Amino acid sequence: MEIVHVYTKKRNEFGRQCNFSDRPAELHVDILPDPSLASNFIERDPCDIPIQCTQEMSEHEVNTERFESDTRGINHVEGGWPKDVNPQEMEQTIRFRKKVEKDEHYFSTIMQLGSNMEHCIKQNNAINIYQEYFEEEEVVEESEEQPSAKTINVFRDPNEIKRTATCLSWHPDGSCKLAVAYSSLGFQNISPDMSYDSYIWDIESPNKPEMTLKPVSLLVCLEYNPKDSHILVGGSYNGQIAYWDTRKGSQPVEMSTIEHSHRDPVYKVIWLQSKTGTDTFSASTDGQVLWWDIRKMSEPTERLVLDPNKKGNLDNALGAISLEFETTMPTKFMVGTEQGLVVSCNRKAKTPAEKIVCTYSGHHGPIYALQRNPFFPKNFLTVADWTARIWSEDIKESSIMWTKYHMAYLSDGCWSPVRPSVFFTVKMDGTLDVWDFLFKQNDPTLSLKVCDEALYSLRVQDNGRFLACGSQLGTATLLEISPGLCTLQRNEKALATAMFERETKREKILEARHREMRLKERSRSEQSKDEDTKEGDGEESVEELATRTEAEFYEIVEAELKKRAKEQEKKFLFDIRCQGCIHLEGAGEEVRILFQIYSRMTQLTIE
Amino acid sequence: MSAEVEETLKRIQTHKGVIGTIVVNAEGNTTLITSTKVDYAGLLHQLTMKARSTVRDLDPQNDLTFLRIRSKKHEIMVAPDKEYLLIVIQNPSE
Numbered sequence: 001m002e003i004v005h006v007y008t009k010k011r012n013e014f015g016r017q018c019n020f021s022d023r024p025a026e027l028h029v030d031i032l033p034d035p036s037l038a039s040n041f042i043e044r045d046p047c048d049i050p051i052q053c054t055q056e057m058s059e060h061e062v063n064t065e066r067f068e069s070d071t072r073g074i075n076h077v078e079g080g081w082p083k084d085v086n087p088q089e090m091e092q093t094i095r096f097r098k099k100v101e102k103d104e105h106y107f108s109t110i111m112q113l114g115s116n117m118e119h120c121i122k123q124n125n126a127i128n129i130y131q132e133y134f135e136e137e138e139v140v141e142e143s144e145e146q147p148s149a150k151t152i153n154v155f156r157d158p159n160e161i162k163r164t165a166t167c168l169s170w171h172p173d174g175s176c177k178l179a180v181a182y183s184s185l186g187f188q189n190i191s192p193d194m195s196y197d198s199y200i201w202d203i204e205s206p207n208k209p210e211m212t213l214k215p216v217s218l219l220v221c222l223e224y225n226p227k228d229s230h231i232l233v234g235g236s237y238n239g240q241i242a243y244w245d246t247r248k249g250s251q252p253v254e255m256s257t258i259e260h261s262h263r264d265p266v267y268k269v270i271w272l273q274s275k276t277g278t279d280t281f282s283a284s285t286d287g288q289v290l291w292w293d294i295r296k297m298s299e300p301t302e303r304l305v306l307d308p309n310k311k312g313n314l315d316n317a318l319g320a321i322s323l324e325f326e327t328t329m330p331t332k333f334m335v336g337t338e339q340g341l342v343v344s345c346n347r348k349a350k351t352p353a354e355k356i357v358c359t360y361s362g363h364h365g366p367i368y369a370l371q372r373n374p375f376f377p378k379n380f381l382t383v384a385d386w387t388a389r390i391w392s393e394d395i396k397e398s399s400i401m402w403t404k405y406h407m408a409y410l411s412d413g414c415w416s417p418v419r420p421s422v423f424f425t426v427k428m429d430g431t432l433d434v435w436d437f438l439f440k441q442n443d444p445t446l447s448l449k450v451c452d453e454a455l456y457s458l459r460v461q462d463n464g465r466f467l468a469c470g471s472q473l474g475t476a477t478l479l480e481i482s483p484g485l486c487t488l489q490r491n492e493k494a495l496a497t498a499m500f501e502r503e504t505k506r507e508k509i510l511e512a513r514h515r516e517m518r519l520k521e522r523s524r525s526e527q528s529k530d531e532d533t534k535e536g537d538g539e540e541s542v543e544e545l546a547t548r549t550e551a552e553f554y555e556i557v558e559a560e561l562k563k564r565a566k567e568q569e570k571k572f573l574f575d576i577r578c579q580g581c582i583h584l585e586g587a588g589e590e591v592r593i594l595f596q597i598y599s600r601m602t603q604l605t606i607e
Numbered sequence: 608m609s610a611e612v613e614e615t616l617k618r619i620q621t622h623k624g625v626i627g628t629i630v631v632n633a634e635g636n637t638t639l640i641t642s643t644k645v646d647y648a649g650l651l652h653q654l655t656m657k658a659r660s661t662v663r664d665l666d667p668q669n670d671l672t673f674l675r676i677r678s679k680k681h682e683i684m685v686a687p688d689k690e691y692l693l694i695v696i697q698n699p700s701e
Contacts, residue, residue, distance in 0.1 A: 114615040
């Protein structure tokens with residue numbers, strides 16, 4: 001239906017003012033109902049119409065300010081006596097008691113309560129209601145649950161200027177307290193307002209630390225004495241060692257003298273096994289390992305310089321970053337250095353030269369964590385640069401197992417004290433990895449992002465269930481891991497033993513082959529040296545060597561090019577393992593040649 | 608009358624495993640101590656009050672009839688009343 005209105009206006013009337021006038025209503029359109037349209041529709045029966053009649057509400061959220069609450073208890077010892085009775089006077093109390101006993105109400109009550117009570121007593125005597133009926137069928141439920149970890153508590157650094165939580169130590173009995181050492185490891189990053197305090201936290205109260213430790217300089221590491229849980233020893237940024245007694249307050253009981261301490265920050269301090277329980281030793285990047293008796297801190301009892309040439313020369317010394325000591329092997333200890341070497345030492349050696357037994361190389365950066373496996377002391381874990389490696393004491397050339405190279409730097413790691421195949425590592429991107437090498441070897445079993453900033457330290461509690469990690473902003477996070485990761489599985493020890501043995505054997509075989517190859521090369525170069533009488537005493541100069549290899553190279557390249565012209569595409573892939581570090585795949589002949597030359601050059605220059 | 612009371616209490620005490628019996632009145636002082644420490648009285652009185660108020664908070668028409676605390680070493684049983692408490696410490700048979 002089209003309704004069209006046409007308005008007309010003369011052109012010479014445009015722009016004129018409008019004169020409105022009234023006129024009566026006019027009916028323009030009248031649309032009558034058309035019943036035939038109803039056939040397009042179907043009546044709907046029933047109709048579902050929701051209606052709601054409620055009050056209009058709006059949602060608001062409010063968060064109150066933190067309310068500090070404290071728990072107090074009162075013990076009611078004696079009291080409730082009526083005013084006229086003096087509790088001290090025996091007579092009065094007895095009189096009162098007698099009076100009460102005569103009361104009618106008392107009788108009836110006691111009779112009634114008495115019968116109730118008797119019923120329960122007899123019940124108890126008849127049967128033990130808490131008896132375990134199905135004890136033997138303790139179902140060893142292989143928890144099919146996913147391994148998981150849950151954050152329980154977060155302890156933040158209460159100071160304005162946040163420092164890194166560099167070291168954590170659990171209280172030796174019961175593990176209800178955690179000592180955290182705060183320091184700033186950045187070079188010259190310490191501002192004058194930075195507080196030097198380190199704290200001992202009670203796990204249950206994350207709002208306020210239980211106790212403060214006030215050292216003279218920032219504490220880099222802190223350890224509880226496993227024998228006496230009141231004593232802690234700490235190594236500080238200025239090289240001094242101090243020890244605290246928690247019963248005596250926040251100031252250190254005694255500090256080592258500056259002249260005899262380390263010259264660099266003390267990165268690790270460990271308690272030793274001794275009769276008096278007062279021996280510790282400390283390591284620092286100045287290249288020394290010092291032994292102390294805390295009763296006499298004026299001088300170290302022993303000193304070791306980590307000189308790989310075994311001459312005790314401090315200039316050559318390697319800086320130590322981590323220490324390892326296992327109470328089951330009290331004469332041996334290991335030091336992890338900044339240069340990436342692990343040095344194994346014997347404490348009981350007579351001369352300083354014999355103290356350093358052997359070194360293990362293989363890492364590219366400072367070794368931040370070093371720990372023996374609590375179940376297999378011959379194998380130890382090192383965490384450095386971008387990998388974590390597991391070593392066997394007998395194989396000195398390389399580690400027996402290693403993780404892949406990660407994207408972030410690994411900063412700390414430790415074994416689980418309850419499962420021989422589980423270890424934990426933390427990375428600089430704030431993630432915690434739980435590795436179980438019997439389950440999966442390429443990737444961590446569980447990878448958890450704990451916080452956004454870098455994690456610097458990690459410590460597992462002795463029951464293997466809780467672990468604490470410290471971050472760059474001083475936040476210590478307490479995590480609980482799922483029971484599957486902290487209960488010993490059925491054949492775990494046997495499987496872990498088998499795995500370690502297998503890997504050790506493999507490395508031994510590789511080591512032997514390497515040695516053979518080197519021997520062959522050596523004998524070959526010896527022969528060629530004998531033939532070259534021009535060389536004189538056998539010390540080739542580098543230039544002559546270079547020209548000779550260059551000439552050989554070009555010869556070989558030409559020969560190969562000719563061969564190639566004859567052959568069609570022949571691509572083959574191969575592995576070359578060069579000194580255990582570089583792992584390459586190459587295609588084509590030239591790569592092979594270059595590596596032949598390279599390996600030959602390195603062989604000769606080593607000699 | 609008091610003889611009956613005495614008899615009842617004595618009977619309770621001679622049951623197997625019973626270590627001690629206490630009767631506490633509403634103010635919390637003990638009227639009858641037999642070979643147990645006074646500590647129990649005050650503490651258990653408070654605990655019973657708390658338990659009773661909890662039961663009544665959950666259902667106002669409910670009331671506490673009996674309270675049993677089982678610990679590693681023994682079991683403490685408290686029979687409450689409006690004015691008195693009868694407490695018995697028993698070593699249940701294992």
